[in-house]
Amino acid sequence: MSPLANGFVLTPVCEVPHLELPGSIVSLNSVPQRFRFLDGDTFLDENMLRIVEYSAMSLSDIQYAAVSYPWRDLQMPPNDTPPEGSFGVEGAKHADPISIDVLRTVCLAARIYGVSLVWIDRLCILQNNRDDKNWQIQRMFEVYASCSVCLVVPGGLVRLAGLAETTTWADRAWTLQEAVAPSGEQKLNCVFGFSHESYGDFLEEQCNMMGLNEKFADFLRRSKQNPLQHTVEPAKSAMCTLSKLFHLMWGCTGAFKFHQPGLQEWEYHTRFPVRIVHTPSARLLQRAMDLGGMHLWRAAYARSSSRPVDMIFSIMGLFNVSLPVAQFRSTDRTRATIKLLQKLMANRRPATWLYIAPDMAPSPELSTLPVMPETSESGRAYVHAKERTIMASDAIQSEGLWKAEGAPVGRVDDSGYFTFWARGAPVVQNSGPLFDGPRHEDIHRLLASKN
Template sequence: MTPGRFRFIVCSAFLDNQLFRVVEYDALPAAPYAAVSYPWSGLEAFDTPSNSFFRLPLEGGQISDPISLEVLRTACLAARHDDTDLLWVDQICIRQTSAQDKDWQISNMFDLYDRCRMCLVLPGGLQRLASPGEETNWIERSWTLQEAMPASTHVLFAWELRCGRLSETLTTGYIQEIETGRSAMMELGKLLQAAYVGPLGWRDQHVRVRLFGPNPEPILALMGAKEARVQEMREMAVWRSALLRTCSHPRDMILSIMGIFGVKLDASSYQRGDREKAAADLAFEMLRSGRNASWLGAAPASPNLSSVCSMPAFPVVDGREVYYTVDGCKRKPWEVMGSNLVWYVEPLATTSMPERGAGRLHITAKSLTVKVQDLKSDGKPAWGGFYFAASLILDEGPERGQTVKINLSASVAEGGYRAVVVGTSYVVDMESIIGWVGNRGLRDDC
């Protein structure tokens, strides 16, 4: 295998001739292809005589978990249902023992998923198919976030029941049969909906969906990232979803989402632990391209990064456990992020960073009307008991509750701002810009 090439499994050779054939391309092929999304450490296989597995060498002399030929066969059948003969599976199509090839593939991975005809989600991994009622860790992994973004993303699962259109009131969608009595697939968005609000099924038959785990927060964040109609809301949901996930190497949290924001960083420029450096570069490139600072407000109650003070800090990852340390105690990410339903912040008028890697956010706005209201006054969503009617830039009106227009040109930097509460208003030192609001009120650590 030549480093820096796209590789695909040829499904027809595998299905029709039992031949495992991998082809290489200098660029993404014009022919349609399917890409597989799965967790590397998935469900363990059932101990049955018919199972056939193989393993692949990994970096550092390690060996991959078993890969089931039966699972690959089912994935190829699903691709064939969509008139696709090429299948991409990262463990097979990336040279796992070549750091050069892995970095090149990482830098181009968003494009690969973005251009696929269909993304096939195998939430149980490559050892066996999961059934809808089984819990998996697919939604917990950082890389599966960008893999879930293609419009045509379907979940492949073990299924013995009827197929066809659902007739439940709360859930909609169509279960497409792949192998009779063995497997089926369904659109990811519809399956997320079923996991969040109700079961799959019909009047006489119901199946509870647990594929995405017991916690609704990651499900809702991914639904927002895929389905929200407003770009700023989608992008903020992407940040929120990313902060709920884990990865083996810290830098991968940023490299796994950069493409969603239209940014391509060179993976070889970062050591595996360089998460904050990669985050600062991603923020700089996003703002330089004209995008909004969508990370603001994604986790309003979480701590801030030391190097990019406007960006929420990343949780600690210890194996599969993800947490923040608050007052010496471990807290789950969603416990310090604020409400699971409130992510949206009005776009700021002009936002930039003076230089790459500085981590200093410059915001310029003219005559922005801002009002702080008590939650009970209009029943709108609240952060920390307050609703902000516009962008989170507050007045310095001399009278309590007064709404004023301000001309603002300021920066977020270390030492940031000073703020005090006066009744229902905030008075902000106008030498600097406001931080973001969490359950503890205005921050002074930005």
């Protein structure tokens, strides 16, 4: 046991030498309903995978890094394996294997921020114990809100994603909470593979490969949006804040259109040199991080999960709600949604979900919400719109932003019907010429003067 300055102890519950890790299935000998961490210093300095159990029930007095990643995403090239091998975890054999190389990079990135303990759900949750899983899910918001730094590994744990590789990280349900819960943009950092000598070399390669003109390449080279904030491993990996990455990706889209006119709209996302996060998803996430409220709902609706109920469990903490996880089945998305809405109304929170995408077709289960995206385990979220299937992030982005100020408060019954009380005005459909009367802003002033 290792005593900490706060009086609590860290107890090892798993120890495996690196030489025994490749091809193995790791299991934990731990008591359910405890916080656990990977000991990064031991992993780096002693070549030992050590998982330790934390004796406290709160995370407020311990320093650690939390890792955000998709369970399944980028794979190794055919007939190739990670240099140091990989391993699995008991109870999570359906997930991608964990590369020892990626785990080493994560521990080094955490060390840059002065922390040695690392929280990774795959290693720190008893994957074959339902009681522990439910306990951890109810505390997932606390895990990411309390961390010293959150390390985003967009490509998953098989291998690091390069800046020019597309990933599904921003399309997965749980990563919304993992990105929003940490307070302060300096706490949220993206770890990526980078083997070029400089960012300029990377840009030159990508611009040539994508057939982009020299003016745009020169603009990017002179831009201050360089994502190489920290070198984690020379000629192998680097790191930058997620906000810097987002500002680079969608902040330079206007310049891309100016210097490279004539492309299809989707090409401005798929041919931009840095595309490690899907740009429409990045926009939705940045608004959710900056503004909250309605934008949390919009970002959540553009995501998917292998378990439908996780679409609600993954956002409840963002609304300061805790649902009894054990009382829901994996397919209980609709019932969990109703319970979340009921909690929000009981807490007198405004019904901002009404403004997610009012022009989209309503859900047949809950008519005050848009039709729910189809969920998938290894892909993005999709919705059926106008006789075609499109990405949910594109469908949400195509909707105009509605102002949610003054959203009503009411009650939601067990069938999902929303009842509220507010001032109303009769409206009739006019099939004739457009009414040439006072503008919307003038009507607001008139009503305000009469109240």
